[in-house]
Amino acid sequence: MASFAKGTGSGTGKYLLLLAAVAGCGNIVSGFRSSDPLFAFQWHLQNTAQLTGGVAGEDINVVPVWDAGNKGESILVAIVDDGTEFSHPDLRQNAASGLSYNYLTGSTDPGGTSASHGTCVAGIIGARDINGIGIRGVAPRSSLAAYNMLQNSTLANVVDAMGRNSSVVHVSNNSWGPTDATGAFTAPDTSWETAVTSAVTTGRSGKGTSFFWAAGNGALSDSATLTDTSNYDGYANYWAVTTVAAMGDDGIVASYSEPGANVWITAPSEGTSGNAIYTTDLEGSLGFNSSLSTDLSDRAYTKIFNGTSAAAPVVSGVAALIYKVNSALSWRDVRAILARSARKNDPTNTGWATNGATTPYNISYDYGFGAVDASAATALAAVWTPLGALVEHAPASRSPGLAIPDNNAVGQSDTITIAGSGITSLEYVAVTVGVTHADWGDLDIALLRTSGVTTESRLAIPHSCYDSASLPQSTTACTVGGGTFRFGTARHLGEAGDGTWQLTVKDRRTGTTGTFATWGLKLYGN
């Protein structure tokens, strides 16, 4: 099979015909799964080590969910992307009529004719099953809407895309963000935050829309140093989104996948083996499958879709399956279910720790709470007790005004002690840090909750920034407009809000100096 994966287009076609015939006899995959001929190669759904480098079992464990009759029927997933070709034969049956939107034309056709990325994302979530063609999605009977916001990314359109149809949208998939691999600290506009907050608090009659967000692909811009982390992305680190990292078919983090304290969960994408995700593509030669001889012979599909762009829709699909179990769940319930049911992949990785929750969570900057497990998540959803009402607590911010010693391993620290927050179980913590410094790339910033078990949230490490406005890119100081940046951390999930919180800011490189000016916390929990 490995030689097939790297074979020529004509060879691939012949092999597929043979495979389909064999599969139809039930010799390779059992029962109904056999009628989607590329399913046998969708290792992220069922990894039997069918592709060279893959490790059996490193998948999302979704087949038992389908076998139990759950395919995400009637659950609406919105795809915010560059466009989606809903005339694709593997997508059209699942397209929700009249709910898509085109920000170039104002029509309900989400403009997929020249935009392949959204078409690839759509297939991962909800390509139709048992139709005798192509692939299948994680939630192959879910309903799909798409908004081509990236083709016209004005603030008005970004805001609109977050809240469009929020009364009925269960899941919003967002495989996009600011430019990757610049190392820049990028804050979203307040209007975006307001729109997302509104959708999670008022969408679906108050149960909220679940926003899934790609962590980013800029971890290794120069193949030698960790440049970008998801911490620096003000979209992916917002409290109301669930951020998804990527692992390969060996269960190991993908080299490009950005780590961060904000990372919630991990899902399959291309890793070291080079086996990426099989999914739908634009029909014809305009998509990812264009002139690459190693891609599939049928240009309506591709096997090279990768990045956290591919990982996020896998989790969106799993969320659709969770909602199918119980559509009365809130977005917070779904997020908590994903965390509690996640699998500790790559278990020997030294980055794993446990936090101070009553029932501790495994936490990792690379993986969040672990790899998504559809069977475990849906099983937990069936017996889940809904979370209590959301409590938000923001203690008075601090203004330490401390000079940060240059190139010093100790740095400056300040503490906030919280009592009476009313939060016995944290869900997320936002941390706003104000530093006057000409190069935030010098800084090492960490939040510690020091009461009981000490849990660390590393928010920034020394790194270089690249000037996205200059081509070719050149290194530059990491500057932050206004000198204040909001970070976010998932790592305190389940811990109490009350306690002592310490923020430490170190300047770890010689050169420019600065001041630890202000900081503040906002706790979200129940």
Next chain:
Amino acid sequence: MGTKGIFGVVGFGLAALLFAEPASVEWKDGERAYKAYLVPGLVAHFHPQRTERSRFGKNLAAKTEIELPAATIFSVPSAKYRQVFSSAPDRFQSPVFSDAPRGGNLRSLPGGVLLTFSEGTDVGKWAELNQRKFVRQIGKGPTWLVETPPGLTGLETARALGEDPAVLSSTPNWWIHLEPRKAPPSSAEAARLRRSWNSSKP
């Protein structure tokens, strides 16, 4: 407005080239104040027709940096940058800004202002009284997109309308550089070189 403000910022921008300190603009979104920094040499063009945008770039011998269905970002030779805004103003163009003095995300002004009104405001009457045209309502709440031409007019209009007591929030309808998360191929070498957060601890 426009031209005076544009000349002001661009003039500042050319000075910035000399003094290595980019000019900046400020605005509010809700209660929060924001600042962006001029990127001298970059010009955004928002004509809906790609051919018209190409013609604009060709006339300036500009290099296309970012090509999107609704916008093109050009790199304009420094000798012609001032000319872009001073001679025969093109109503589809705007300066380009960065969220940080160096290396920030890009944004520009395609036209329009996002207005959120206080509860109970008769927005129809408000538009008539203020001689403003709504492009469309954003979502189901009291937020509307008000028409302005591309460029700094949107910034100045947002600032002016923000003073209106019926307006809760007034912010320019920025074009923001956002991209699909396309990844470089993962490789064994890259994976080997990847530093975990733990091993990078000081």
